[in-house]
Amino acid sequence: MDRIEILSNHFNNELISNPTLATNQNNNQNNNNQINNNIVTTNILNNLEQKKLTNKDLEYLTDLLIGHPDELLRSQREKIVEALKDPIFQPQLYASIPEQRELAQKRLLKISEAQCLKLSEVISNYKRFSMFHGLLVYSDMSLAVKSAVHWGLFGASIVCLGSEQHRKYYDAIDNCEIRGCFALTELGHGSNVRGVETIAEYDPEQRQFVIHTPSDTAQKIWIGNAAIYATYATVFANLHLNGQDYGLHPFMVPLRDPKTMQLLPGITAADNGPKIGLNGVDNGRLWFKQVRIPKENILNKFGDVSDDGTYSTPIKNPNVRFNSMLEALIGGRVSVSNMANSCSKMGLSIAVHYACTRRQFGPSGQKEQLLMEYPSHQRRLIPLIASAYAYQISINYITSKFQNKTEKDARDVFMLACGFKAAVTWNRVKTLQTCREACGGMGLAASNRIGLLRADSDVDLTYEGDNTVLMQAVAKALLVEFRSYFTGSKRITGMLSYTYSKGHIGIFLRNKNFFTKRLSSETHLMDADMLLDAFIYREFKLLRILIKSLRDKMKSDKMTSLQAWNHCSDLIQQLSLAYVERVTIEKFLEEIQQSPPSTKPILTSLCILYELTKIEEDMGWFLSNKYFAPVKAQAIRNAINKVCYSLRDHALPLVKAFDIPSQFINTPIQGDWVSHFSNPNNY
Amino acid sequence: MDRIEILSNHFNNELISNPTLATNQNNNQNNNNQINNNIVTTNILNNLEQKKLTNKDLEYLTDLLIGHPDELLRSQREKIVEALKDPIFQPQLYASIPEQRELAQKRLLKISEAQCLKLSEVISNYKRFSMFHGLLVYSDMSLAVKSAVHWGLFGASIVCLGSEQHRKYYDAIDNCEIRGCFALTELGHGSNVRGVETIAEYDPEQRQFVIHTPSDTAQKIWIGNAAIYATYATVFANLHLNGQDYGLHPFMVPLRDPKTMQLLPGITAADNGPKIGLNGVDNGRLWFKQVRIPKENILNKFGDVSDDGTYSTPIKNPNVRFNSMLEALIGGRVSVSNMANSCSKMGLSIAVHYACTRRQFGPSGQKEQLLMEYPSHQRRLIPLIASAYAYQISINYITSKFQNKTEKDARDVFMLACGFKAAVTWNRVKTLQTCREACGGMGLAASNRIGLLRADSDVDLTYEGDNTVLMQAVAKALLVEFRSYFTGSKRITGMLSYTYSKGHIGIFLRNKNFFTKRLSSETHLMDADMLLDAFIYREFKLLRILIKSLRDKMKSDKMTSLQAWNHCSDLIQQLSLAYVERVTIEKFLEEIQQSPPSTKPILTSLCILYELTKIEEDMGWFLSNKYFAPVKAQAIRNAINKVCYSLRDHALPLVKAFDIPSQFINTPIQGDWVSHFSNPNNY
Structure with missing residues (x-):
């Protein structure tokens, strides 16, 4: 008997209407073939109400969320899930805190033994890398982050920034004989990495680099694995050659004797101490006092030094070179998005399971109502289920694009990786907070995990680039693309071509009228494709407003370009989010087109639901820009309520389709929580 | 030398412009007397830019935030601050976790020794009670909550629900010989307390009540202090007399032998285990197996039993009686608001100090800019400073009103306590999350406390009433008031009279035109009194829409009143928040009127700034209801930017005026953090 079914018996003798049970019984497919690819009417809601999803449908959704894996990737996923069944x-x-660190380290070694990852394939099979970390989250965010630091930041820096001569380290990294960390950020220099002060001076006589921390603000800080466990670091330092500064370059620096774990001469490490979460990761600070490393330890793909001290590089422009280095590591951001969305999915799975068994209030004299039966509860949780689906589809798209990246779409990948990292992690914050509140007191129990996930994942707003800084990078890239398009200096093939061509020919004006003039009922709002036009319109208009504002501030207000940029910060954030939301919808629609009827x-x-919710969140913008008639606001709100209501019985199947490994669907409130708490030894 | 000044020298040799230093030097009062009480023009911004606040001004602000204490209350505050200087x-x-619990308990005993509170004055000097807990937060949220459970919930239940015969316990509670907890919530029954199952059956032969837990869903859960330290509980149970159920009544039940701390016969206690924060509080579960207590242990103010088993009560209607019991304890919610605002103030103090010393990016070749110089950073933090001031003023007002409560304003106090508890705790979530993000990686260090405060305070969204449920209670009360006003059945003297009279005579229509028709510049938006009209308009209109929607759903859609209510949940939440924000502004304006020029x-x-920000947050509503012309949206955004910019140099003095005890302004990033982190032993 299903655990939810058992639980329901604590409150009454009837079975609660359980959609998952129903899926097994109800295989009569309604004829949904008549639904067009994109244009859908409210009939869809009636169909949803009547039709249960079949097991085959759910399997399809699961596959879609994993990114339609081929047989190899599917077997790799199964291998990871199997490895994670170890009780550790x-x-x-x-x-x-010390125990959490030890535990996370043991888990890292355990998962390394299972050989689920290979550093040599960290880019060529990036889908596996990202999937791997998305799955680790379900066990322990600290484990996932430690692994991402070791194989992702440290490992990938060697693969992407090093050369053939560094291949010899791959095996030792895969089996964790070498345990790595990644030392870029300094106390005085976070987002502005160009300010980094650490120096690497070449000594031609000894054929060595001398790594040195010249000041207290130059200490490397927040370095994951550095306080205790790392034996190596990739250190970013300014390359000094014959008195000249060639800018930041990466160096492999041994930190500790792997046998004794003693720090090597010249190296000081300090503990970053307790954090607000993620305490399984031993973040630390590092100082280097004239530390000598062999010449071969420079990761030399983008810049190298000959024995006699001559500098060579395939990219002459120092800014372009530095950006190329950082962009080579952009994959980390994609993986962060995937980990963040795992957190959202986990939170939703827990909150929805609980909402389908917890009763509260109701008609007097009758049994109380399930939380999921309340429109307010549907309104809180179901749009977040939609976001989790929407973002997962985009993350899969970006992962695939990154894995198969060509030079042509480098800027696209960059914008997508930055923009979605910010949007998905912000969505995670909202999702976990809402899920925690939706579970009331039960959301506070560590055993129910939502709050721990929130605390452990909060760092994702900041690491791999502060979200607001990343959004600025997206806006900058959009401006460059825009200029290329309109000056005709470059043919646009990227993400923007669709938008701009659509925007340019003024289609949004037609749609604007369409929106403004038509009915106040919600029926005609149930058209995913038509709603997309609102997002195209917003992005295009914001871009033009931003350009005009920047120009005005520089011309009329005599600001420098930097000042103008800073004074447009709210527009910049709006624009980048508009871009992310528009892409999300496009990718979702493409996915729908390919899906079975x-x-x-x-x-x-x-x-x-995703589209309507995002319009509602920015209703002030759409109304003040007269994209909608005022009467539409209420229609949109009503439409959201209707969609949520129609999806109420699907909420549980939809979160089950997340396919979280069963060994991690074991929080008390996901199961028979009355029995669980009946035992005084449980908590 | 100021610590901020020292720190700035790490980055450059000039002094950073430090508004706090300036306040000591600049005593030339500009002539601000010409400013009218409420109608203020943009001149205010120019004045702000030029004028530094004097020490006297800052002292006034501090006094205002404490609620203009008399000499007695001031000395009581000093006594608490002094007691909190103990290193513990x-x-x-x-x-x-076990150490956190032990530490919080030791702190509770220590603060009890200082005799800063008296149970006998818990209501009559409620200002002190609330102030006390607001201050404890700066040390340890767990301590504050344990104290609030002991003196507030447990202690106040004896004062407010008991009678003369229970006075004998007061001293033992004040000196913590008796350590209390408050057992209302059950596993199956949270917000819907009427569902509570625990039974208290009277046995006339023994003159005893028999307390019993009839099922697993009836276990008391989340009871603070119950897992380890409590020796007594106030238990809510259904009073059974001669086979009849008289509904919930409170009983004092001894739990543990105070000497041995062994559980007494018939009592089972279980640990609620680790939580997502507040781990210094030992929340637990309780079961009672035919536990006998003396007849005198019924807290008998609202219902009593004679020796022979006859029931008596001053309130015949069982619903009214039960509500009266709960309303007697409403003070807890006021105190929760105050504690939550302490968290916001602490977070802001930390984030603003850091923003005034941390540099990031800037014009090339020059020193980097302070975070506080960025418009985006001003936009993030300064509106939250305004909210902290705004809510503190209202909290002080409610505290005072509660302390001097008469029967006439019982409903006002109820609405205020419920509504502000929800709004202030939601504002706390937003404030702490923003502050944490504004500090980047530093916001993640436990030593910088923002994240710990967030984790420790998260429960305030749920305890003392789930926020969404409280907002429903507010909306219900508003509907009752509204009906009374318009049927003329009752003269309204409460909070609504102003709104309704204003709304009723249609003043909002005039103002609506005013807003709609006038300029798109931001100048005329700088009128606090005129902005208030927008809030009055919104509240009044939402109330009318809610009434109409409820009626339509019942009449046209044939819903029961409960169904209709549930389907209006979003309107209900909007209305209650509109009420809270309107009151906040009214109280703020009253405070301004009384303040020196x-x-x-x-x-x-x-x-x-508070008003504009709240309008911006709900811009979609104002635009769709045509209160503003679309062109106003951008003007409002610009106005917010301007106010934030004008306040940038005042941010630090404004958070200093919070007057957080100096022993708690000691997180690394509030001081010379470069020196701090230069020492590898620090974190």
């Missing part, structure tokens, strides 16, 4: 991967809630209604309704 | 009240970041500009600009 179960949460230990009373562990002190029986899953089209559910996917379309999720897409529409 | 300093954070211990590496403490394990030299502080009027700064207070007015904070009030305007």
Whole structure:
């Protein structure tokens, strides 16, 4: 018997209407073939209400969320899930901070033994890399981050910034004989990495680099694995050759004797101490006092030094060179998005399971109502399910694009990686906070994990680039693309071509009238494709407003370009988010087009819900820009309520389709929580 | 030399422009007397830019935030601050969960020794009670909550629900010989307390009540202090007399032998285990197996039993009786608001100090810019400073109103306590999250406390009433008031009279035109009084829309009143928040009217900033209801930017005026953080 079913018996003798049970029984496919690819009417809602998803539908959704894996990737996923069945991967809630660190390290070694990753394939099979970390999150965010630091930041820096001569380290990294960290950020220099002060001076006589920390603000800080466990670091330092500064370059610096774990001469490490979460990761600070490393330890893909001290580089422009180095490591951001969305999915799985068993208030004299039966509860949780689906589709798209990256779409990948990292992690904050609140007191129990996930993942807003800084990078890239398009200096093939061509021919003006003039009912809002036009319109208009504002501030207000940029910060953030949301919808619609007829209604309704919710969140903008008539605001709100209501019975199947490994669907409130708490030894 | 000044020298040799230093030097009061009480023009911004706040101004602001204390209350505050100087009240970041609990208990006993509170004055000097807990937060949220449970929930239940015969316990509670907890919530019954199952059956032969837990869903859960330390509980149970159920009543039940701390016969206690924060509080679960207590242990103010088993009560209607019991304890919610605002103030103090010393990016070749110089950073933090001021003024007002409560304003106090508890705790979530993000990686260090505060305070969204449920209670009360006003059945003297009379005579229509028709510049938006009209308009209109929607759903859609209510949940939440924000502004304006001329500009600009920000947050509503012309949206955004910019140099003095005890302004990033982190032993 299903655990939810058992639980429901604590409150009454009837079975609660359980959509997952129903999926097994109800295989009569309604004829949904008549639904067009994109244009969908409110019939969709009626269909949803009547139709249960079949097991085949759910399997399709699961596959879609994993990114339609081929057989190899599917077997790799199964291998990871199997490895994570070891009891060591179960949460230990009373562990002190030192114990959490030890535990995370043991887990890292355990998962390394299972050989689920290969450094040599960290880019060529990036899908596996990202999937791997998305799965580790379900066990322990600290483990996932430690692994991402070791294989992702440290490992990938060797693969992407090093050369053939560094291949010899790959095996030792894969089996964790070498344990790495990544030392870029300094106390005085975070987002502005160009300010980094650490020096690497070449000594031609000894054929060595001398790594040195010239000041207290130059100490490397927040370096994951550095306080205790790392034996090597990739250190970014300014290359000094014959008195000249060639800018930042990466160096492999041994930190500790791997046998004794003693720090090597000249190296000081300090503990970053307790954090607000993620305490399984031993973040630390590092100082280098004239530390000598062999010449071969420069990661030399983008800049090298000959024995006699002559500098060579394939990229002459120092700014372009530095950006190329950082862009080579952009994959980390994609993986951060995937990890963040795993957190969202986990939170939603927990909150929805609980909402389908917890009763509160109701008609007097009758049994109380399930939380999921309340429109307010549907309104809180179901749009977040839609966001989790929407962002997962985009993350899969970006992952695939990154894995197969060509020079042509480098800027696209850059914008996507930055923009989605920010948007997905902000969405995670909102999702976990809402899920925690939706579970009331139960959301506070560590055993129910939502709050721990929130605390452990909060860093993702800041690391791999502060979100607001990343959004500025996106806006800058959009401006460059825009200029290229309109000056005709470059043919646009990237993400923007669709938008701009559409925007340029003024289609949004037609749609604007369409929106402004038509009915106040919500029926005609159930068109995912038409809603997309609102997002294209917004992005295009924001871009033009930003350009005008920058120009005005420089011309009329006599600001420098930097001042003008800083004074447009709210526009910049709006624009970048508009870009991310527009891409999200486009990718969702492409996914729907490829999906089988029986899953089209559910996917379309999720897409529409995402679109309507995002319009509602920015209603002030759409109304003040007269994209909608004022009467539409209420119609949009009503439409959201209707879609949420139609999806209420699908909420549980939809989160089950996340396919979180069963060994991690074991928080008390996901199961028979009355029995659980009946035992005084449980918590 | 100021610590901020020292720190700035790490980055450059000039002094950074430090507004706090300037306040000591600049005593030339500009002539601000010409500013009218409420109507203020943009001149205010020019004045703000030129004028530094004097020490006297800052002292006034501090006094205002404490609620204009009399000499007695001031000395009581000093006594608490002095007591909190004991080193035991300093954070211990590496403490394990058992250690955190022990530490919080030791702190509770220590603060009890200082005799800063008296149970007999818990209501009559409620200002002190609330102030006390607001101050404890700066040391340890767990301590504050344990104290609030002991003196507030447990203690106040004896004072407010008991009678003369329970006075004998007061001293033992004050000196913590008796350590209390408050057992209302059950596993199956949270917000819906009427569902509570625990039974208290009277046995006339023994003159005893028999307390019993009839099922697993009836276990008391999340009871603070119950897992380890409490020796007594106030238990809510259904009073059974001669086979009849008289509904919930409170009983004092001994739990543990105070000497041995062994559980007494028939009592089972279980640990609620690790939580996502607040781990110094030992939340637990309780079961009672035919536990006998003396007849005198019924807290008998609202219902009593004679020796022979006859029931008596001053309130015949069981619903009214039950509500009266809960309303007697409403003070807890006021105190929760105050504690939450302490968290916001602490977070802001930390983030603003850091923003005034941390540099990032800047014009090439020049020193980097302070975070506080960025418009985006001003935009993030300064509106939150305004909210902290705005809510503190209202909290002080409610505290005072509660302390001097008469029967006439019982409903006002109820609405205020519920509504502000929800709004202030939601504002706290936003404030702490923003502050944490504004500090980047430093916001993640436990030593910088923002994240710990967030984790420790998260429960305030849920306890003392789930926020969304409280907002429903507010909306219900507003509907009752509204009906009374318009049927003329009752003269309205409460909070609504102003709104309704204003709304009723249609003043909002005039103002609506005013807003719609006039300029798109931001100049005329700098009128705090005129902005208030927008809030009155919104509240009044939402109320009318809600009434109409409820009626339509019942009449046209044939819903029951409960269904209709549930389907209006978004309107209900909107209305209640609109009420809270309107009251906040009214109280802020009253405060400004009473303030000396030299502080009027700064207070007015904070009030305007609060108003504009709240309008911006709900711009979609104002535009779709055509209160503003679309062109106003951008003007409002620009106005917010301007106010924030004008306040940038005042941010630090404004958070210094919070007057957080100096022993708690000691996180690394509030001081010379470069020196701090130069020592590898620090973190």
